[in-house]
Amino acid sequence: MQVFKSNDPAYDILRLERQPLNAIFAPQTVAVIGASDQANSVGRTILWNLISHPFGGTVFPVNPKRHSVLGIKTYATVKDIPESIDLAIIATPASTVPDIIAECVDAGVEGAIIVSAGFREIGTVGAELEQQIKQQLRRGKMRLIGPNCLGVMHPRNGINATFASVMARPGNVGFISQSGALCTAILDWSLRENVGFSAFISIGSMLDVSWGDLIYYLGDDPHTHSIVIYMESIGDARSFLSAAREVALTKPIIVLKAGRTEAAAKAATSHTGALTDSDEVIDAAFRRCGVLRVNSISDLFDMAEVLAKQPRPKGSRLTIITNAGGPGVLATDALMTTGGELAELSASAIAALNQLLPPHWSHGNPIDILGDAEPERYLQALEIVATDPSSDGILVILTPQAMTDPTLTAERLKSYIATHTASARKPILASWMGGTEVATGEMILNRASIPTYPYPDTAARVFNYMWQYSYNLRGIYETPVLSTHAVDGATARTLVETTIAKIHQARMILTEVESKQILAAYGIPIVATCVAKSEAEAINCAEGIGYPVVLKLFSETITHKTDVGGVQLNLPNAAAVQRAYQAIATSVSDKVGVEHFLGVTVQPMVSTDGYELIIGSSLDLHFGPVLLFGSGGQLVEVFQDRAIALPPLNTTLARRMMEQTRIYKALLGLRGRQPIDMNALEQLMVRFSQLVVEQRWIKEIDINPLLASPHGLIALDARIILHEPNITADELPKLAIRPYPTQYVTDWTMKDRTSVTIRPIRPEDEPLMIQFHQTLSEQSIYFRYFHLVKLSQRVAHERLIRICFIDYDREMALVAEYQNPQTKASEILALGRLSKLHSTNEAEFALLVSDRFQCQGLGTELLERLLQVGRHEHLKRIHAEILRDNRVMQRVCEKLGFQIHRTEDPSVVKAEIILSTT
Structure with missing residues (x-):
């Protein structure tokens, strides 16, 4: 049983037609509320912009004090307009806006833009006005941009719903800005630089329409090739990450994020809380969703251009071809200081260059082809390094010298591009230095989709941005390894929740012993720990463990034991243990008071032949729990060698997180030292992430140190801090990225008594999906996609990642997962999918069942489960298009309550079910 959900490009156009935001970007009727004749007023400027840039629609001025504005009949309220209104633009005092929004909702207006200021930016009075507007919006389906914004331009269809003085040029860049003032500056700059836009959006305070809504809209827009954003605050983090992660795979998203905000956990008591800050978390969030962060306005548009024109590099190694040594050195410095590396030329490339170039060439990278280089030498050098597997990208530098021909050299590079498709070559950048002398050559290169830069250091930095973007995307969509030491989530959750509930009645800080018990429940190895509340008990513990031992303060209030003299190491005998117990008790009593001393813990003295790491989690104001990994031990704050990531992790994301630290290279083996088991460390990071995801009452947690050695991994110390007990479960911080929905995992038995597990799909399922597609007949494929699709296309990584x-x-x-009794291997027998339509509360469903297991009730069960998911996720409507010949699927739908409708296409019917009318 199969249902169609198109992968055709035309499907994007269909989705765009269904977009609620079309009322804002492609309206047929527009009401300007606050339209005015007053010179230089916002209301007059907006009205004039709309009527002076024909967009094929009708404009209605609204002003109760005027009979006409700019010679156009005016209406007292939006209710008085005789036609239904798609878009209302509101330019009236802030105090009047809630009532105007109420009128628009009552009149069935679909979209609104509030350009008025005077809301939350002025304080509590303005914030209250925003709450009133939200209440009105809940009564209908109207979408709203603003308040306090410049407005929206859609240059391709002529809409200028702003109070800017000029209209943007049409183009392929979607621009969104949180600053109206910056919008006007960018607009002026774009006209000088001949940069065009598919949409030009001032988002304002994001009272309703957010980053996520606009990213989805531009992602569906076939005229938008890249999205650039000026951001001051993240707003709804989950919405942004969800939209950006989906769209970034096909369209570059480049963000200039301004401002640095202290994290909520900055003053926290754990090491982790002291080591995170909001800007680092923003970087981690952008990496997680494939967004490229840049540092300047020029970088925004440089990257939009280059990512649209050139293929993405596979790595960070750049080859530089230059006719002058100095510019090559400048490019090298910029490359190395911003994270890239020079490609080390292969022996075959050097041999070929020796045959081509004069004897005095540089014999390395940068490749100095000397000042007398003619165009043909440039081209031949380029062709050699383009086939060198040790290089990931090429920068060609030209400085005008007596023998140089910048224009003809550009023509030669153009001819190379013309004979090599983007997918078959590496990215090529150019720096034509020399102003007017090289202007014609620059124009030729730019028209050939080779981005040019006046200075080679700029080009080198652009290349680094390119590979960072490519690296981030690969990290998101690289198939992870299935965990080989999976934690029994239900058992661990029950154990930990019971422990936390008992402790929470008295305090928020767990002892070291309690913290380690929670780690052990999630399969994280801990060092044996014995609690002693007297000298005699300490000696008994030590003799039971075996010397040498370590004594640590046992306290319910102090988390950093070394700060109060609470750690004594390498104790060889009973006398040393007795002295250490007394020393800890005295030091703690003198420094913080005897009430903080409850005894000691005794642990074996573990060999330090390894690396001390820290793994932790704390809270960020916008993103909720965040993870930390890095160099640990007592000097953790001094070295500050750390990486930040958002949970949940899989093995790929765990490895990418570790790669960002300096300690990572040491863990792989350094100067004869054995490497640690990186796979085991990845798995531990995944389990730690699972702990953080599932135990929401944990506010902060860190393992410091986690000793990593060739002999294994072991947590030597741990601390956990809980949330305040007076907050409710609903008030606990939510994850920025939704974790694996375990609530939808259930067992089920088919008609032939075969047992299967129905569960949400995982990234690790890609190999199983390849096997699944090998079991499908041509008829199954035809019923699913409405046309035949080759197996090689269906199992391509680029498709399966989606x-x-x-x-x-x-x-x-x-998916329905089954364990084959003969091979003991897992197999996927069926797949059911429910996909929300952007900016709506509706979804499409699709089903695909392996031919061998059809007619076993599996399709019906999957569709029924999808309906349960839809109700749980508060969807209002679910539908799908089905081939008329697919009678079996139609009967299944009817049995579950779907209505079957005809469509304009006689070969297709539509199945639809209403889940909620509220």
Whole structure:
């Protein structure tokens, strides 16, 4: 049983037609509320912009004090307009806006833009006005941009719903800004630089329409090739990450994020809380969703251009071809200081260059082809390094010298591009230095989609941005390894929740022993720990463990034991243990008071032949729990060698997180030292992430140190801090990225008594999905896609990542998993998918069942589960298009309550079910 959900490009156009935001970007009727004749007023400027840039629609001025504005009949209220209104633009005092929004909702207006200021930016009075507007919006389906914004331009269809003085040029860049003032500056700059836009959006305070809504809209827009954003605050973090992660795979998203905000956990008591800050978390969030962060306005548009024109590099190694040594050195410095590396030329490339170039060439990278280089030498050098596997990208530098021909050299590079498709070559950048002398050559290169830069250091930095973007995307969609030491989540959750509930009645800080018990429940190895509340007990513990031992303060209030003299190491005998117990008790009593001393813990003295790491989690104001990994031990704050990531992690994301630290290279083996088991460390990081995701009452947690050695991994110390007991479960911080929805995992038995597990799909399922597609007949494929699709296309990694690497907030895919009794291997027998339509509360469903297991009730069960998911996720409507010949699927739908409708296409019917009318 199969249902169609098109992968055709035309499907994007169909989705765009269904977009609620079309009322804002492609309206047929526009009301300007606050239209005025007053010179230089906002109301007059907006009205004039709309009527002076024909967009094929009708404009209605609204002003109760005027009979006409600019010679156009004016209406007292939006209710008085004789036609239904798609878009209302509001330019009236802030105090009047809630009532105007109420009138618009009552009149059925679909979209609104509030350009008025005077809301939350002025304080509590303005914030209250925003709350009143929100209450009105809940009564209808109207979408709203603003308040306090410049407005919206859609240059391709002529809409200028702003109070800017000029209209943007049409183009392929979607621009969104939180600053109206910056919008006008960018607009002026774009006209000088001949940069065009598919949309030009001032988002304002994001009272309703947010980053996520606009990213989805531009992602669906076939005229938008890249999205650039000026951001001051993240707003709804989950919405942003969800939209950006989906769209960034096909369209670059480049963000200039201004401002640095202290994290909520900055003053926290754990090491982790002291080591995170909001700007680092923003970087981690952008990496997680494939967004490229840049540092300047020029970088925004440089990257939009280059990512649209050139293929993405596979790595960070750049080869530089230059006719002058100095510019090559400048490019090298910029490359190395911003994270890239020079490609080390292969022996075959050097041999070929020796045959081509004069004897005095540089014999290395940068490749100095000397000042007398003619165009043909440039081209031949380029062709040699383009085939060198040790290089990931090429920068060609030209400085005008007596023998140089910048224009003809550009023509030669153009001819190379013309004979090599983007998918078959490496990215090529150019720096034509010399102003007017090289202007014609620059124009030729730019028209050939080779981005040019006046200075080579700029080009080198652009290349680094390119590979960072490519690296981030690969990290998101690289198939992870299935965990080989999976934690029994239900058992661990019950154990930990019971422990936390008992402790929470008295305090928020767990002891070291309690913290380690929680780690052990999630499969994290801990060092044996014995609690002693007297000298005699300490000696008994030590003799039971075996010397040498370590004594640490046992306290319910103090988390950093070394700060109060609470740690004594390498104790060889009973006398040393007795002295250490007394020393800890005295030091703690003198420094913080005897009430903080409850005894000691005794642990074996573990060999320090390894690396001390820290793994932790604390809270960020916008993103909720964040993870930390890095160099640990007593000097953790001094070295500050750390990486930040958002949970949940899989093995790929765990490895990418570790790669960002300096300690990572040491863990792989350094100067004859054995490497640690990186796979085991990845698995531990995944389990730690699972702990953080599932135990929401944990506010902060860190393992410091986690000793990593060739002999294994072991947590030597741990601390956990809980949330305040007076907050409710609903008030606990939510994850920025929705974790794996375990609530949808259930067992089920088919008609032939075969047992299967129905569960949400995972990224690790990609190999199983390849096997699944090998079991499908041509008829199954035809019923599913409405046309035949080759197996090689169906199992391509680029396609399967869209199926397996899903955002559980936006879609749900359920698979039926079966363990083959002969091979003991897992197999996927069926797949059901529920995909939300952007900016709506509706979804499409699709089903695909392996031919061998059809007619076993599996399709019906999957669809029924999808309906349960839809109700749980508060969807209002679910539908799908089905081939008229697919009678079996139609009967299944009717049995579950779907209505079957005809469509304009006689070969297709539509199945639809209403889940909620509220």
